[in-house]
Amino acid sequence: MPFDPSLHPAPTTSPLTRAGVDDRWRAAFDDVETVDVAGHDRLLARVTRTDRGACDVLADDGPRRTTWGADVVAAVAHDPLAVPSTGDWVVVQPWPDGHDTVEAVLPRRTAVVRAQVGGTSSGQVLAANVDVVAVVEGLVPDPDLGRIERFLALAWDSGAMPRLVLTKGDLAPDGEALAADIGAEVAAGCPVDVTAAHEGAGLDALREVLAGGATVALLGASGVGKSTLLNGLLGTQVMATQELGAVHKGRHTTVTRELHLAPGGGCVVDTPGLRSVGLQGQDGLAEVFADVDDLAAGCRFTDCSHDREPGCAVQAAVASGELPERRLESWRKLQREARWQASRVDARLRQEQLRHWKAITKSNRARPSR
Ligand SMILES: Nc1nc2c(ncn2[C@@H]2O[C@H](COP(=O)(O)OP(=O)(O)OP(=O)(O)O)[C@@H](O)[C@H]2O)c(=O)[nH]1
Ligand SMILES: [Mg+2]
Ligand SMILES: [Zn+2]
CATH class of the missing domain: 2.40.50.140 (Nucleic acid-binding proteins)
Known part of the structure; x- marks a missing residue:
């Protein structure tokens, strides 16, 4: 033949x-x-x-x-x-x-951008053209809910689909129940995975996302298990991870942002643990705190700050236990920060416009008159 x-x-x-x-x-x-x-x-x-x-x-x-x-x-x-x-x-x-x-x-479809906290520049792209941002947090030690909220807001702002990955499921006996509580409080509307990457547990949903050709970025604090998760998804030890049982001194094991091809399709971006991520805008916060916004629709005053105003539906929800007080405080803190960041960017743009305008008038003056 x-x-x-x-x-x-x-x-x-x-x-x-x-x-x-x-x-x-x-x-x-x-x-x-x-x-x-x-x-x-x-x-x-x-x-x-x-x-x-x-x-x-x-x-x-x-x-x-x-x-x-x-x-x-x-x-x-x-x-x-x-x-x-x-x-x-x-x-x-x-x-x-x-x-x-x-x-x-080439023009980006999505970008995970963090505001530079205390810096002079406008921000930093952590990963570009990502389809899914996996916010990674460990079930052990106690997960930091405020940190998850902050990372999820960043994820929503990127234009990619956020999801929450709770690692170290093997160390948390009631991991699934804990994950359900965390998901309900801080990650409504996001898929939640509980993983134990060493054992290959809890990776199927992420593997399926990758098999569809998606680029998944892993975001989270140092030591939560991002590189361990990457190795689990790739089936090889591509990235070094912190020594098992080592006392975590806040040193970062991963120092570069790297894109890896997954064997069954798709890409995974591993990132160094971030100590501080500044938020660039308020849109992501609106997604993460949709429950607060929904409640706020019932406040007597449209500009209610949910502090001491009469007829505040948000405070009423806190009093009745419907809304955790922690969540209202977290919302306040992140809102304040995002507003401050927005005003800072506005100020910088005004400065730039001023400089630009001065340069134009100067060059106009320098031009020989006829
Ligand atoms: N028991 C258990 N340990 C885990 C799991 N995931 C990660 N670890 C351990 O947690 C430690 C930190 O894991 P890494 O993967 O290096 O963490 P990382 O998020 O990449 O940290 P940076 O690179 O510093 O940002 C290592 O000792 C891992 O072995 C898990 O699911 N179960
Ligand atoms: Mg790492
Ligand atoms: Zn209110």
Whole structure:
């Protein structure tokens, strides 16, 4: 019988396909002007890891090491969010001398952005083009509910679908019941997983999400078990994890944000534990605290701050035990912070506009009059 190649598909799928390329990314790539540098065509690639001014990318012919091209350097000088980030789809230019540069970052579909707490820049992209943000928290020691609320708000703001992963289920005898309580209080509307990654327990739902080709980012504090979860999902020890039983000194085991291809499809982004995540906006909070907003609709005053106003439905719910007081306090704290952050960004934009306007008047003055 003659050899029929269609009956013998390539044993491995191409790296870009595994990284989740689709027609829209290819079209976005085609939209970017391409310059032929001595026959070295530009390539579509996905960023798997970033360093200062450099990043590892995955192209159709495999991994490449790149540095930022001039356009990217210029864009970053104006906007810190323009930094090529893990998960970004980029245009790579191979040069005749063998080195590669990132010439453009394709418009992101989603981005997990944290506000820089106390910093001067406008924020930092933790992961780009993520479909699902898994907020990871351990069932042991006692889970920090305020931290989960904060990370979930960040997740909602990213445009990706949030979910809550509670690790160390093997150490919590009543893990499932605890998870149900936590889910009901802080993660209404989100899927909740209870995992024990060493034992491969509780990973099926996440594996299914990955098998659909999704990119899943793991977000959470240091030591909650993100890298252990990644290793469990990938079935290999790709990332080092904290030593079992080691006294956690707050040192971070994972120091880079890395995108990994899962064997059954999809990608997982592991991130270093975050001590502080500032919130950029209030939209995510509205999602996380939808119960408070629903109650607030019953307050006598539309601008009720749910403090001491008469006819406050939120305070009434706290008094009756329907709404935990902790939750109202957490809502207050995060609202205040998000409002402060918003006003800070507004102030920065005003400053920039002022600088821009001054530069224009200066250049107008410098122009010779006729
Ligand atoms: N018993 C048990 N231990 C776990 C589980 N998940 C993680 N651990 C342990 O918790 C410790 C921290 O796990 P890591 O995966 O390194 O935590 P991480 O979130 O990646 O930490 P950073 O990289 O610092 O952000 C390690 O000693 C793990 O072995 C689990 O499901 N059960
Ligand atoms: Mg880690
Ligand atoms: Zn009120």
